[in-house]
Amino acid sequence: MTASAPNGLRAGFIGLGIMGRPMALNLLKAGFPLIVQSRSRGPVDELVAAGARAAVDAAEVAAGSDVVIVMVSDTADMEAVLDGERGLLRGGHPGSIVVDMGTHDPTAIAGWAARLAAVGAELLDAPVSGGEVGAKEGTLSIMVGGPAAALERARPMLAAMGSRIVHIGDHGAGMVAKACNQLVVGSNIEAVAEALNLARAAGADPAKVRDALLGGFAASRVLELHGLRMIERDFTPGGRVALHAKDARIVLETARRVGVELPGFRPVADALERLIARGDGELDHSALITLLEEA
Amino acid sequence: MTASAPNGLRAGFIGLGIMGRPMALNLLKAGFPLIVQSRSRGPVDELVAAGARAAVDAAEVAAGSDVVIVMVSDTADMEAVLDGERGLLRGGHPGSIVVDMGTHDPTAIAGWAARLAAVGAELLDAPVSGGEVGAKEGTLSIMVGGPAAALERARPMLAAMGSRIVHIGDHGAGMVAKACNQLVVGSNIEAVAEALNLARAAGADPAKVRDALLGGFAASRVLELHGLRMIERDFTPGGRVALHAKDARIVLETARRVGVELPGFRPVADALERLIARGDGELDHSALITLLEEA
Numbered sequence: 001m002t003a004s005a006p007n008g009l010r011a012g013f014i015g016l017g018i019m020g021r022p023m024a025l026n027l028l029k030a031g032f033p034l035i036v037q038s039r040s041r042g043p044v045d046e047l048v049a050a051g052a053r054a055a056v057d058a059a060e061v062a063a064g065s066d067v068v069i070v071m072v073s074d075t076a077d078m079e080a081v082l083d084g085e086r087g088l089l090r091g092g093h094p095g096s097i098v099v100d101m102g103t104h105d106p107t108a109i110a111g112w113a114a115r116l117a118a119v120g121a122e123l124l125d126a127p128v129s130g131g132e133v134g135a136k137e138g139t140l141s142i143m144v145g146g147p148a149a150a151l152e153r154a155r156p157m158l159a160a161m162g163s164r165i166v167h168i169g170d171h172g173a174g175m176v177a178k179a180c181n182q183l184v185v186g187s188n189i190e191a192v193a194e195a196l197n198l199a200r201a202a203g204a205d206p207a208k209v210r211d212a213l214l215g216g217f218a219a220s221r222v223l224e225l226h227g228l229r230m231i232e233r234d235f236t237p238g239g240r241v242a243l244h245a246k247d248a249r250i251v252l253e254t255a256r257r258v259g260v261e262l263p264g265f266r267p268v269a270d271a272l273e274r275l276i277a278r279g280d281g282e283l284d285h286s287a288l289i290t291l292l293e294e295a
Numbered sequence: 296m297t298a299s300a301p302n303g304l305r306a307g308f309i310g311l312g313i314m315g316r317p318m319a320l321n322l323l324k325a326g327f328p329l330i331v332q333s334r335s336r337g338p339v340d341e342l343v344a345a346g347a348r349a350a351v352d353a354a355e356v357a358a359g360s361d362v363v364i365v366m367v368s369d370t371a372d373m374e375a376v377l378d379g380e381r382g383l384l385r386g387g388h389p390g391s392i393v394v395d396m397g398t399h400d401p402t403a404i405a406g407w408a409a410r411l412a413a414v415g416a417e418l419l420d421a422p423v424s425g426g427e428v429g430a431k432e433g434t435l436s437i438m439v440g441g442p443a444a445a446l447e448r449a450r451p452m453l454a455a456m457g458s459r460i461v462h463i464g465d466h467g468a469g470m471v472a473k474a475c476n477q478l479v480v481g482s483n484i485e486a487v488a489e490a491l492n493l494a495r496a497a498g499a500d501p502a503k504v505r506d507a508l509l510g511g512f513a514a515s516r517v518l519e520l521h522g523l524r525m526i527e528r529d530f531t532p533g534g535r536v537a538l539h540a541k542d543a544r545i546v547l548e549t550a551r552r553v554g555v556e557l558p559g560f561r562p563v564a565d566a567l568e569r570l571i572a573r574g575d576g577e578l579d580h581s582a583l584i585t586l587l588e589e590a
Binding site for chain 2: 141179218220295
């Protein structure tokens with residue numbers, strides 16, 4: 001490792017999946033010394049070839065870094081990363097910061113923060129939006145919950161991965177923002193799917209309709225990206241149905257907890273579950289249109 | 296009238312409402328000789344002061360122009376403009392083109408086109424998206440159905456009002472595209488309303504959540520414009536609930552006719568009707584959030 005850290009911070013990264021791999025590569029490009037750990041060997045080897053060091057477990061990552069980014073999707077996996085026999089809590093040292101960038105239930109965050117605080121470490125919840133494209137280009141939107149001082153220390157690293165960093169509020173507020181994000185993205189994918197399916201059924205060319213709609217109030221990144229996938233019948237993920245359904249359950253649970261109605265989103269969450277039930281959980285969420293075509 | 300028409304076309308305009316008034320002004324600015332007619336005296340006087348000529352009825356507009364833009368919202372009003380005792384069908388002359396830029400049922404268009412053809416005139420359905428802002432700035436998106444040759448003749452005039460002109464297909468295809476547009480806009484307004492209401496209820500600042508979401512896949516013109524209205528509690532129209540509800544009925548009727556399901560949009564259409572039922576039909580459609588807050 002010859003690169004010098006832009007602000008003296010040593011970076012750790014756990015979870016080198018579709019999103020994590022390009023995010024970690026951007027940390028290397030920005031000059032942070034990087035220690036990584038992931039379940040799959042392939043991405044670890046790739047990061048090592050690019051200049052990272054491989055750790056055998058989360059505790060070793062924590063011991064060798066000042067800020068640890070964790071990008072794992074399931075809450076159970078996140079708890080294992082924290083609490084496992086060789087988890088972060090065994091290697092966290094005073095002054096270290098753990099940044100949870102996966103999408104998890106907002107109510108879990110305060111408890112995780114308290115357990116890290118017991119070993120002198122801090123937690124930020126900092127989930128992202130922008131998908132694989134945003135991860136590769138370093139243009140993710142990052143929604144941050146937790147102490148402002150910790151965010152300021154971690155900011156140079158976040159800035160290597162995202163172009164918009166918004167401090168939403170206390171622990172869990174980042175996850176609330178992400179739940180809101182997944183609600184809007186899901187509802188908008190369904191809306192675009194319903195519109196393009198209606199256009200086709202009514203004899204209008206969906207590609208032309210999409211083109212026209214991009215010039216008015218219907219314009220959105222979803223119409224741009226997911227609308228194009230629907231027209232090109234390209235349901236390779238991208239954003240997997242199974243992951244969006246997991247996030248949708250967090251949205252519904254958060255709404256239930258705080259007592260608000262989601263009349264528009266509820267049928268979208270149902271549709272995601274139906275896709276999983278028929279074995280399409282690994283497709284891109286733009287596959288929502290296929291349910292409508294078969295209705 | 297001293298301005299010279301960019302391509303020798305004389306313009307007519309019927310219906311100088313929130314959208315029609317700035318659209319007609321843009322025709323004048325582009326140099327088209329313009330003859331106008333509208334129910335309200337105020338906008339007619341304003342257009343005359345800007346250089347237009349006032350007609351007493353639709354027939355006089357048709358007689359004095361080559362391309363007549365009609366911007367009236369109700370189907371009944373459009374039929375009166377066409378078929379009234381002094382309607383367009385009495386003044387239409389061979390070679391003239393009527394451009395229906397309001398939002399009407401796609402199935403009505405072919406019949407109107409046939410009746411205009413009987414007096415030697417052509418019809419384009421060319422509804423718009425982009426709202427009052429787009430109308431003022433001349434940046435509307437225009438979705439066109441009807442003969443390509445008629446579109447090419449009318450195009451210089453449309454280009455004075457919009458920045459995106461897409462020929463979707465035959466008579467009615469423009470209206471189908473607009474129905475798709477209103478579906479996406481309505482569903483997305485509801486999604487943004489549900490997200491910002493969820494954020495507030497869960498203790499996260501809706502303004503910060505909107506800011507973060509604008510950087511990712513949730514980004515849209517609706518999040519930008521209608522999201523801001525929701526945060527600023529500014530429900531002055533803009534796009535009126537009553538008009539969107541009228542368009543939503545066209546969406547539902549089109550879907551019924553061609554046999555497709557709209558599970559995400561149906562509750563949005565219901566919500567628009569509920570706003571009207573409680574007397575909020577004249578508010579901006581971003582007022583959808585108020586229903587959620589009171590649930």
